[in-house]
């Protein structure tokens with residue numbers, strides 16, 4: 493499509509956008525009485541207006557029913573999490589039995605590593621991306637440390653990072669595949685962020701998963717920036733496991749519950765170790781208080797504790813909204829709006845004497861909704877200017893502004909207006 497940097501054109505795109513009406517389903521913070529242009533949905537999604545009713549329902553059931561709410565609520569609490577199986581499986585491309593919700597992201601990745609990282613003296617290496625999200629780095633190190641006493645392995649040797657080539661901002665698929673090949677029979681696990689949090693690069697999960705399996709490793713994905721943002725086909729890609737948080741693109745509220753995927757092929761594998769709890773026990777027999785653990789045959793079998801229903805309520809509100817829209821419509825809008833943002837950035841760059849570059853891949857198949865802009869000049873002061881003028885973006889050291897237009901609530905007009913504010917900011 494040929495874009496134009498005019499208000500009229502942006503408004504015209506909004507009129508044609510079938511998802512435009514969803515902007516009004518969200519609550520926007522205000523700066524100087526005006527609703528902000530919100531580009532940090534990759535960090536904490538906005539609150540949907542419908543969420544409060546889901547939370548109120550639980551509060552009311554608790555008030556009116558107390559313990560009886562477990563079985564007699566509008567949505568009974570004892571199996572509340574099962575309401576996610578269907579809609580969430582569509583979001584991540586899985587069978588309903590392959591997904592569950594519980595805990596938080598890093599906790600779930602640790603639990604999944606209990607099952608899928610079982611190092612031996614000869615096969616103990618983990619492949620991850622260079623500069624992985626810090627929580628993931630600490631997780632890898634502590635997992636290796638945990639096994640180091642028995643195996644004498646060290647994390648400096650066990651953790652193999654895939655590097656960017658000199659002068660390049662993104663990791664090449666060929667380099668990932670070559671590294672998997674090179675580590676070969678020493679490779680126990682590949683665990684990479686499906687969408688890189690810093691650059692917004694999307695990895696070819698299907699190809700990488702197949703390559704990991706070929707050398708006999710397990711392959712899992714941290715989908716913090718991918719769930720609710722990109723098309724996922726976890727079952728067909730044959731990923732062993734994955735986990736994501738729900739508070740970024742899934743708009744479920746600060747620090748909220750995670751989701752995970754465990755491929756069907758592992759559901760009945762009794763040899764796979766796991767940390768167990770009563771919520772993963774045979775559902776029909778859970779309240780018989782039996783001594784021997786009999787796991788549910790599915791991702792729910794990895795559950796441990798009874799679930800925080802007040803956290804799940806906003807997550808369910810969000811998942812219901814995604815189900816109403818469908819990932820295909822969301823992705824179509826995402827690509828259009830991200831391309832429009834890219835266009836506007838290039839236009840402003842031409843109009844003013846600035847110096848920045850977009851480090852996110854320009855190929856739409858290798859990116860999702862985020863554009864990361866590397867500033868060569870002013871940096872922090874420009875970020876502050878944007879904040880003061882109602883544009884909420886995200887600052888990352890040393891000099892990167894991350895912009896995530898979110899198809900559910902960013903309009904084309906927002907993007908146009910952002911361009912005008914950016915231009916004024918560079919010129920001020």
Ligand SMILES: *Cc1c(COP(=O)(O)O)cnc(C)c1O
Nearest residue numbers: 596597598625627685689716737
């Ligand atoms: C946001 C994010 C996390 C956050 O982990 P929590 O356990 O939810 O705090 C982890 N990994 C990646 C890649 C992230 O982007």
